[in-house]
Amino acid sequence: MRSCTKRKTRSAARQRDRCSTLKNRDFLMNIADAVEALFKANDGLKGRNFKDFTAALKQRGIIAFRDKFTARYLRQLGFEAKTIFDVGVNRGTPELYQTFLDRKIVLVEPLGHHIDAIKKKWPKVDFDAHIIAAGKEDAQIEVPLTPITGHFSLKSRAGLHLDASNAVPVKVRRLDELTQEYGYDGPYGLKIDIEGHEYDCLLGCSSIMDKVEFVIAECQIKKIFVGVRPISATIALMAEYGFEIYDVLNARAYAPNQLDFLFLKRDDERFVFNAEKSKKRIEMLREAEKNKKARGSTTDA
Structure with missing residues (x-):
């Protein structure tokens, strides 16, 4: 049977x-x-x-759809942040490093296997590295490693049994306290990709959020990890901080597991609708359509 x-x-x-x-x-x-x-x-x-x-x-x-998580798109936005936090580094985030070559980039990664390789690959970038996890409070914990290469999360993955004997010690720190301790200059930019732990990470940024210019956060849509708050909770928390969703950097035509959201402060001038620019665009489209019809008439003749 x-x-x-x-x-x-x-x-x-x-x-x-x-x-x-x-x-x-x-x-x-x-x-x-x-x-x-x-x-x-x-x-x-x-x-x-x-x-x-x-x-x-x-x-x-x-x-x-265009993939907007690119240096080209990020440069167009003209961010002025002096310190960029790459939280959840894994093998690196080239899009950030290409965009902010002349800024301080702070790498925050609990395992740090790839930190040396990243620094070697980007020798002109001013990196600081902290082998820690970002969370809502300072702590010392042990987290089992997942069998998925390169993946690490403070949350348990749904349907995946982890061997507790394979656990590693991890130091957890609040980002706002880390920022104060090392005297990092604002304004700040945050990129967060930490496998379902983004809500707790943002809680640990509360005292610096008034100096944060932008946040790029990978947010869980489906229930990949156990105990993860829904995306609505993260959006609500960002709203409490005065931020709104400006763009989705990796839009999908199908139901995604995660999405990369770009948050900006709600009073950011980029949210202002540019009527003049829209008018010019409409005129350009009309002109292009007119030329297209003219070419079609010439071909038929």
């Missing part, structure tokens, strides 16, 4: 893998079709832009 159950389980798993493979193949074929259509329409991609490509994809049932 047990053997029969195992065979059924393996068969179901193979069927799921097959369906997933077919979906991925169809997805890639649709992208290939869209690219081919653009080449045929204009003898290559010369003169084509992202909108042309996304329009071609949309006709094939695919919605494309």
